[in-house]
Amino acid sequence: MSLPLTEEQRKRIEENRQKALARRAEKLLAEQHQKTSLGTSVAGNLSQAKQGPSQNFPRESCKPVSHGVIFKQQNPSSSSNYDPKPHNSHSFHLSTPEQAKGIWKKPEEMTTACPGHSPPRQVALIGISPPLAQSPPEVSKQQPLGYELGQGHAQASIRYIPFANPTHEPLAKAKSSQETPACSSGQPPRDVKLEANTAKASTSRQNTSYIHSSSGSATPMPEGRLQQTLGSSLQKAAVTQKGKCVRNGDRFQVLIGYHAELLAVFKSLPSKIYDPDSKTWNFSMNDYSALMEAARSLPTVNLQPLEWADGSSESPSTSSAGQASLPSAPSLAFVKGRCILISRAYFEADISYSQDLIALFKQMDSRRYDVKTRKWSFLLEEHNKLITKARCLPQVQLDPLPTTLTLAFASQLKKTSLNLTPDVPEADLSEVDPKLVSNLMPFQRAGVNFAIAKGGRLLLADDMGLGKTIQAICIAAFYRKEWPLLVVVPSSVRFTWEQAFLRWLPSLSPDCINVVVTGKDRLTAGLVNIVSFDLLSKLEKQLKTPFKVVIIDESHFLKNSRTARCRAAMPVLKVAKRVILLSGTPATSRPAELYTQIIAVKPTFFPQFHAFGLRYCDAKRKQQQKEALILFFNRTAEAKIPSVVEYIMDLLESGKEKFLVFAHHKVVLDAVTKALKRKHVLHIRIDGSTPSAEREDLCQKFQLSQGHAVAVLSITAANMGLTFSSADLVVFAELFWNPGVLIQAEDRVHRIGQISSVGIHYLVAKGTADDYLWPLIQEKIKVLGEAGLSETNFSEMTEATDYLYKDPKQQKIYDLFQKSFEEEGNDMELLEAAESFDPGSASGTSGSSSQDMGDTPDESSLTACTQKKRRFEFFDNWDSFTSPL
Numbered sequence: 049m050s051l052p053l054t055e056e057q058r059k060r061i062e063e064n065r066q067k068a069l070a071r072r073a074e075k076l077l078a079e080q081h082q083k084t085s086l087g088t089s090v091a092g093n094l095s096q097a098k099q100g101p102s103q104n105f106p107r108e109s110c111k112p113v114s115h116g117v118i119f120k121q122q123n124p125s126s127s128s129n130y131d132p133k134p135h136n137s138h139s140f141h142l143s144t145p146e147q148a149k150g151i152w153k154k155p156e157e158m159t160t161a162c163p164g165h166s167p168p169r170q171v172a173l174i175g176i177s178p179p180l181a182q183s184p185p186e187v188s189k190q191q192p193l194g195y196e197l198g199q200g201h202a203q204a205s206i207r208y209i210p211f212a213n214p215t216h217e218p219l220a221k222a223k224s225s226q227e228t229p230a231c232s233s234g235q236p237p238r239d240v241k242l243e244a245n246t247a248k249a250s251t252s253r254q255n256t257s258y259i260h261s262s263s264g265s266a267t268p269m270p271e272g273r274l275q276q277t278l279g280s281s282l283q284k285a286a287v288t289q290k291g292k293c294v295r296n297g298d299r300f301q302v303l304i305g306y307h308a309e310l311l312a313v314f315k316s317l318p319s320k321i322y323d324p325d326s327k328t329w330n331f332s333m334n335d336y337s338a339l340m341e342a343a344r345s346l347p348t349v350n351l352q353p354l355e356w357a358d359g360s361s362e363s364p365s366t367s368s369a370g371q372a373s374l375p376s377a378p379s380l381a382f383v384k385g386r387c388i389l390i391s392r393a394y395f396e397a398d399i400s401y402s403q404d405l406i407a408l409f410k411q412m413d414s415r416r417y418d419v420k421t422r423k424w425s426f427l428l429e430e431h432n433k434l435i436t437k438a439r440c441l442p443q444v445q446l447d448p449l450p451t452t453l454t455l456a457f458a459s460q461l462k463k464t465s466l467n468l469t470p471d472v473p474e475a476d477l478s479e480v481d482p483k484l485v486s487n488l489m490p491f492q493r494a495g496v497n498f499a500i501a502k503g504g505r506l507l508l509a510d511d512m513g514l515g516k517t518i519q520a521i522c523i524a525a526f527y528r529k530e531w532p533l534l535v536v537v538p539s540s541v542r543f544t545w546e547q548a549f550l551r552w553l554p555s556l557s558p559d560c561i562n563v564v565v566t567g568k569d570r571l572t573a574g575l576v577n578i579v580s581f582d583l584l585s586k587l588e589k590q591l592k593t594p595f596k597v598v599i600i601d602e603s604h605f606l607k608n609s610r611t612a613r614c615r616a617a618m619p620v621l622k623v624a625k626r627v628i629l630l631s632g633t634p635a636t637s638r639p640a641e642l643y644t645q646i647i648a649v650k651p652t653f654f655p656q657f658h659a660f661g662l663r664y665c666d667a668k669r670k671q672q673q674k675e676a677l678i679l680f681f682n683r684t685a686e687a688k689i690p691s692v693v694e695y696i697m698d699l700l701e702s703g704k705e706k707f708l709v710f711a712h713h714k715v716v717l718d719a720v721t722k723a724l725k726r727k728h729v730l731h732i733r734i735d736g737s738t739p740s741a742e743r744e745d746l747c748q749k750f751q752l753s754q755g756h757a758v759a760v761l762s763i764t765a766a767n768m769g770l771t772f773s774s775a776d777l778v779v780f781a782e783l784f785w786n787p788g789v790l791i792q793a794e795d796r797v798h799r800i801g802q803i804s805s806v807g808i809h810y811l812v813a814k815g816t817a818d819d820y821l822w823p824l825i826q827e828k829i830k831v832l833g834e835a836g837l838s839e840t841n842f843s844e845m846t847e848a849t850d851y852l853y854k855d856p857k858q859q860k861i862y863d864l865f866q867k868s869f870e871e872e873g874n875d876m877e878l879l880e881a882a883e884s885f886d887p888g889s890a891s892g893t894s895g896s897s898s899q900d901m902g903d904t905p906d907e908s909s910l911t912a913c914t915q916k917k918r919r920f921e922f923f924d925n926w927d928s929f930t931s932p933l
């Protein structure tokens with residue numbers, strides 16, 4: 049037995065161990081760097097080389113040195129929606145202890161090993177561009193879709209392919225890995241030239257200790273010889289690299305030897321594909337002009353342009369003054385883009401290069417070309433002309449401005465002169481108190497004129513403190529004949545508003561002003577009624593006659609359509625003739641917050657949030673994901689039909705007399721109804737297309753029927769307001785992501801009047817979207833239960849569904865479902881998405897509100913009376929599906 053070590057000995061051993069580890073890490077790092085730099089050219093300057101190896105670690109080491117990130121930081125034209133994901137899949141990130149020991153991970157591994165937001169002190173990043181031939185890009189390896197919908201037999205055709213997308217690309221984005229023109233992917237234009245320069249700087253910073261030989265190998269040099277060798281090597285590196293572009297089907301290929309900066313350019317182009325066999329890069333024609341332009345900016349690159357069918361070729365010396373100087377080549381690729389309003393007078397064509405299109409643009413009198421963004425813009429009045437002519441170009445699809453905008457800017461579109469002054473007439477304010485009118489400042493007067501020109505419906509969004517109150521009072525006073533007036537304000541300013549009315553409208557007797565202070569006050573007691581948002585939601589039921597003129601102060605309080613205040617205010621605004629919204633901050637965090645306010649002022653502007661979200665909330669990616677999910681949901685419905693029908697028939701054959709069948713998709717409702725008809729089973733059907741007036745009759749017919757009867761009901765259109773207490777069984781042929789909707793549907797039978805125990809059967813199919821919806825519903829119910837908001841426990845009797853989690857990649861689909869269905873407002877959006885995807889599906893809630901049917905649910909009195917038993921039928925073996933009973 050050895051003697052225990054003294055404290056001093058321990059300390060020394062530990063110090064030595066640390067030193068040895070540090071030496072070893074340094075050595076391994078140097079070796080690794082040598083390997084990965086093999087073939088990398090010297091692009092640095094001498095002074096950097098002299099600074100030694102430590103300079104290989106940039107100070108801002110927590111920032112990835114891949115080109116995409118540098119681009120974002122440096123390019124002022126990059127916008128906030130630019131995808132910050134590094135586009136250079138070759139950059140290596142060194143950040144974990146393993147990596148410090150020389151174990152390198154590819155970026156996709158790093159995503160899990162070390163999230164981008166790891167504490168900076170732990171992060172040391174090195175960006176290395178490995179040689180072209182040694183490390184092909186991952187682009188071509190990526191799985192195009194997270195899952196794939198099979199074409200075969202409907203029941204079993206849904207097949208998963210695990211997400212193998214290393215960069216966590218959105219589902220639908222990855223769909224087009226072959227062709228992703230920047231404009232169609234919603235990215236801002238890339239300044240490839242800038243990226244080339246950035247790459248130049250970055251490669252020079254990182255590779256200064258290594259000498260590139262003409263054979264492509266790299267040799268670490270002793271410090272003493274470094275300066276001399278670098279000198280001659282720099283001369284070698286200055287030799288121009290020659291190459292050419294060659295057509296390759298719809299794409300073009302670049303034949304050229306290794307050149308670090310050019311390689312960086314290649315990697316920055318959206319359509320890049322590396323062919324490991326030929327060791328060449330190829331691109332879509334959309335990237336041709338950008339690539340040529342960037343290549344021209346590299347002094348040591350001589351890239352011969354494409355030769356066209358007629359033997360012509362673009363001269364390498366062609367000036368690079370934007371697209372106007374692009375080669376006179378026929379348009380080879382189909383280009384797609386859209387018009388975007390960029391000011392009150394101008395719109396921009398957001399579309400990639402097409403020679404024909406450029407020629408058309410040049411025919412427009414108001415054309416403007418922005419060399420920075422490489423975009424063309426035109427006066428609105430030329431919009432229709434441009435679109436009409438663009439439609440004649442066979443390989444161009446230029447989408448016009450959306451109808452909403454063309455309607456809003458109709459006068460501008462029709463203008464024939466460049467006079468852009470809006471024609472807002474001077475309002476006749478002779479009926480308004482002179483004290484007020486004479487005190488209006490010129491900009492306030494303009495605001496009042498605008499409001500009256502708009503028929504008294506507007507959102508006045510002047511900055512804070514500019515006097516929105518006086519303008520609002522003036523606008524409202526203009527419509528005094530239509531009073532009583534309702535003024536909805538934050539409670540803290542109710543009396544300030546009273547004072548403002550008294551100040552600016554001396555003609556108004558103080559007795560005529562009613563400030564509502566308690567829930568017992570009358571909302572309509574005065575000629576001017578001032579109420580807080582919260583009291584409005586309590587008192588709105590008092591309203592027998594609608595207010596014709598309404599002012600809403602701080603209208604951003606209405607941003608969330610789910611809040612009680614919004615629910616109370618929106619119906620009031622819907623029926624009012626004049627709606628004066630005031631807010632200095634109409635949207636505080638995202639454009640979606642404007643939606644309810646826009647709808648309040650002009651309900652027809654964007655009747656559905658869906659269209660608004662797509663255009664203004666960057667909902668494209670989310671939308672693509674949702675569409676994939678909705679497609680999955682739709683296919684699930686189709687796949688379940690035969691088994692669902694069989695289950696229902698079995699129920700009937702086993703003697704079950706009356707029950708409800710809920711489904712979401714029209715195809716399922718149709719299939720069930722058809723089967724019941726065929727078997728001559730008495731049934732009713734209520735879906736979104738059933739008029740409100742008929743619903744109660746149908747319901748009664750079912751309630752009073754004797755013998756077999758089935759109510760076929762839409763989950764979203766018949767989940768509330770109806771009583772089917774004569775049945776004691778509910779069968780859910782489909783799941784729905786919102787458990788609240790399911791529980792409401794269950795309660796169609798579980799309500800006052802029910803004397804039996806109630807059975808609820810959920811038909812769940814393994815291998816379909818149910819795999820994800822079911823745990824999602826359980827999870828939601830659990831959360832509600834924990835918060836004391838639900839007594840339901842779906843999990844109690846549920847067969848384990850944890851098989852889903854055995855494959856970690858499959859979990860991501862669940863995550864995607866969860867994310868898409870959890871986000872605020874998504875139920876509504878997803879419902880809309882489902883409807884727009886499948887127009888035949890049972891529609892939302894039209895005509896199904898509880899008010900329509902006079903439904904007064906009293907949940908507390910229901911739960912005690914009868915028992916609800918849930919049963920979950922798992923269709924896990926489609927082929928050998930047998931009777932559930």
Ligand SMILES: Nc1ncnc2c1ncn2[C@@H]1O[C@H](COP(=O)(O)OP(=O)(O)OP(=O)(O)O)[C@@H](O)[C@H]1O
Pocket residue numbers: 487488489492510511512513514515516517518631632
């Ligand atoms: N034309 C005017 N003549 C005299 N005082 C004015 C005039 N316009 C505004 N004011 C005064 O300026 C102050 C700010 O006006 P007001 O409260 O209406 O601003 P606001 O735009 O509603 O601001 P916020 O968005 O912060 O509510 C008030 O004291 C108001 O009386």
